[in-house]
């Protein structure tokens with residue numbers, strides 16, 4: 009069974025982003041870019057399934073600008089076998105990505121797609137669910153545990169009240185939550201090896217997918233700042249402030 | 258404009274997040290139909306019918322919907338979706354699971370986690386862990402939207418909408434729920450609590466997390482939250498996590514104890530009305546958003562606070 013893992017290139021989670029003064033977006037020039045953290049978890053899970061003999065091949069796919077190559081290389085340095093770059097300069101929204109991924113799935117016929125639950129730039133939390141819907145596949149989102157056996161997946165999901173365990177037939181889409189695993193670091197020899205792994209480059213046109221954005225971003229602004237607070241010197245002072253100034257207790 | 262709100266529930270009780278989604282419908286300026294899809298869930302429909310701003314409650318009650326899976330709920334919603342211009346779903350684990358499926362099957366974008374309605378096509382939503390707010394306009398004929406509960410007041414009771422049974426889908430989805438581990442707590446639910454006491458890695462162990470935070474939460478009638486580090490370390494269950502990828506909360510009072518204030522944590526709580534931070538590190542970023550900061554060892558300060566309240 010092949011496993012397909014979509015990996016998104018995003019502003020690194022440690023970077024404090026800046027909104028452009030003209031309100032047109034977030035400044036991404038000269039900032040550190042990395043693989044979306046949830047996708048690292050997805051790559052790790054796929055590699056573990058391969059190491060356990062459940063999967064035969066791990067294919068990573070990234071959609072976007074030419075530099076998404078670097079994200080694919082990072083995933084291959086972790087252990088993915090090969091990469092697919094769907095290259096475009098058009099701003100990609102989740103529905104468009106889901107359609108591109110559907111086209112790649114139809115070509116590659118994986119038995120499982122493991123995506124991240126959420127990209128930390130758009131915070132959309134949509135693409136995996138949309139892909140599952142477009143393929144007519146079942147889904148298990150926000151996974152904190154995955155077991156695959158006999159053509160079925162048993163997945164523990166992080167939900168609002170606690171945990172839920174679901175069983176679903178493959179092929180299916182799973183999206184990862186933070187506690188599914190701890191992604192490994194790529195070793196230097198594996199980073200070198202990854203440079204030689206194959207990457208296919210495709211385009212939305214070649215896949216026959218219209219990626220025109222459906223949402224127009226009219227403006228991007230900074231959220232209102234909280235006004236500066238005060239430091240208190242003691243527990244007594246804290247209680248006094250909460251009672252008489254903030255009046256919340 | 259015709260609005261459909263998809264009710265979140267567990268076949269017995271309507272989740273409060275539904276009333277917040279109706280708050281967004283109110284901001285759009287129209288009454289909404291509410292879809293209650295599940296099994297043995299008439300009581301839920303009755304609760305929804307009492308809410309303000311509900312035009313009709315559509316009840317799809319069938320054993321094929323019992324598990325409330327995304328596949329089944331999306332298929333059910335699709336049977337009526339095309340009659341609407343707006344489909345609103347709470348931005349909770351439940352809503353985030355279902356709404357994108359509905360949007361994809363309608364071939365429209367989904368607008369995630371809106372915090373403001375500008376007009377029928379234009380919405381504000383946070384991106385980059387809430388470090389930026391994007392105003393987006395949808396050109397799609399149907400807007401599928403998830404609603405951030407803390408940004409819209411829940412509608413109150415006072416309605417008396419008719420309940421209409423609608424035909425349920427014929428087939429259950431392929432996914433079966435085989436287990437549920439519900440975190441049991443007598444405390445208020447995190448997203449609805451007036452006061453939250455939240456603990457981080459500074460608590461040091463699961464034992465201390467409970468020993469230090471619970472008496473304070475008891476005194477304040479508060480819910481307990483946690484940072485990701487505290488959840489990862491096993492001090493608290495997963496559904497306590499507050500943040501970009503956990504729960505978004507905005508209580509009257511949020512007390513952050515032994516939490517450094519990473520942007521991913523701030524994303525989940527910085528809209529709280531009053532923030533208190535107790536941390537031994539004066540440089541901790543949490544102090545930048547705190548209304549009242551106390552630099553102290555939490556193992557001394559918190560028991561003292563509890564005792565003096």
Ligand SMILES: Cc1cc2nc3c(=O)[nH]c(=O)nc-3n(C[C@H](O)[C@H](O)[C@H](O)COP(=O)(O)OP(=O)(O)OC[C@H]3O[C@@H](n4cnc5c(N)ncnc54)[C@H](O)[C@@H]3O)c2cc1C
Nearest residue numbers: 457458459484485486500501502503515517522537538555
């Ligand atoms: C993709 C992604 C998503 C994430 N999502 C979330 C999320 O949703 N929510 C979230 O919380 N985090 C999230 N994180 C993690 C986040 O980046 C931080 O790692 C996390 O919030 C840190 O938790 P903490 O503040 O408890 O721990 P630390 O950063 O280790 O801070 C512990 C604090 O306790 C203080 N302390 C220690 N001992 C004492 C004492 N005796 N008395 C007083 N103070 C003491 C220390 O000074 C320190 O400030 C996410 C990260 C990533 C990459």
Ligand SMILES: Nc1ncnc2c1ncn2[C@@H]1O[C@H](COP(=O)(O)O)[C@@H](O)[C@H]1O
Nearest residue numbers: 014015071123124126127132133134135
């Ligand atoms: N441009 C992209 N290329 C590859 N994968 C993507 C892309 N955008 C989203 N994804 C996948 O979809 C997940 C959820 O993204 P989102 O719906 O944007 O929050 C990510 O964690 C990735 O696994």
